[in-house]
Amino acid sequence: MKDVYLLSGFLGSGKTSLLSNLIAQFKAEGIKPAVIMNELGKLAFDSRAVDEDIPLKEMLEGCICCTGSEKMEAQLQTLLAGEDFDVLLIETTGAAHPVEALDAVFSPLFANELNIKGIITVADCKRWLEREKLSPQTRMLFLEQIRHAHLIVANKVDLLTEEEVFNVSMQLQAINSSAPIIQTSNSKISINAIQNLEATFHQKEVQEVSIGKQLFLSSRLHTFKEPINQETFEEWIRNLPDTVYRMKGYVPLEGHKNPFLFQYAYGMIQWLPEYMKMAPQIVIIGEQIDKLQIVGDTGND
Structure with missing residues (x-):
């Protein structure tokens, strides 16, 4: 089975930087990554961050969600049938709810081929301190992306004071007490931090794909x-x-x-x-x- 990581986070939080960092580390370890990238606009701007030798599928003009899940399934089928890779990184648009994004991955067509390791949410610490300026709906999405995370990447801590970093970390932990928090600048984390996420395929009395003990x-x-x-x-x-x-x-x-x-x-x-x-x-x-x-x-x- 191929490991799948879903990169979530609000617009401008640093998901693409995280994607680039993870790709470089996987390649250095001899692990072949593939990427599915979702963008709101017509242009695949962020895809330029992905090396040409990396299998890449793009979904433009919308979210990976209920209405786009069929397209997502088609992209996954194409990758599985025609590309050689070990791990799949899915970067969602900043406007995507993580539950809806995960839904697109869970298809009976390849449920036994993909091992969902979990959701990695990149939280912009600077924006978090200014979240009251966001609209109620947008603020709720920001909170949902954090609440459903497997792992929280508290990014842009270099823009905060030590006291602010401490306060943000405590507040994020209060929203999602089960997810580990890694404080970063430029979304730099080690692949060891994500490879240890607990997500396995269970076959007991029922067939169940568990996203991990930390996630709801x-x-x-x-x-x-x-x-x-x-x-x-x-x-x-x-x-x-x-x-x-x-x-x-x-x-x-x-x-x-x-x-x-x-x-x-x-x-x-x-x-x-x-x-x-x-x-x-x-x-x-x-x-x-x-x-x-x-x-x-x-x-x-």
Whole structure:
């Protein structure tokens, strides 16, 4: 399996600097990186920071999120099928919510090929001190990127006093007490700090891709043993706890030859007919989903 790191953080926080630093260190260790880079505009400006010998896929004009996950899956499939690499670095746009960005990576098509090591959030310490100047919505996104981090890179500490650095670190830790914090200038961290993140593929009574003990989120891959009733399935969806954020995959329905493509996010359900015989599997993303009883489940995923 190939390790995957998702680089999150607000606009201008230093994600691209972190990406460049990590690429250089991986190459020095003989580890072949590949990159998927997401940018808001039409021009792939930040991609110029990636060496020409590095496999690179770009997603322009938008976030890696629910609406762009299909494009993301296509990019991942292309990389996996046509490129030789050991580790994948995904840099999200600064406007991306980390949960939605992770969603694009969790596809049943290659759930067993990718090992999600976790989210590394770069926090601009200077901007953090001035966060009250941000709009409420933007400030909330800033907080969410920190709250869901596996590892927090407290960047630009060279612009702060020692007292300010201490205060920022304490405040970040209060938001996410589980994630380690590394104080940096120019996003310079050692790859040892990220390689030790705990994220493994578990196969117990259920197939579960855990993002790590420090992170709140986890993912579960469920395989259906037989077709299910659509109304029964949708009733189950309506009664899901708020801790289930996202679901996608292929659901076998009674009376239909092929499983339907199914997507769920924020209470919204989408069904699309599928004309090929796809594996009857869905990926569920959320918190405490290992104990979730799935409709039609006989006790084993």
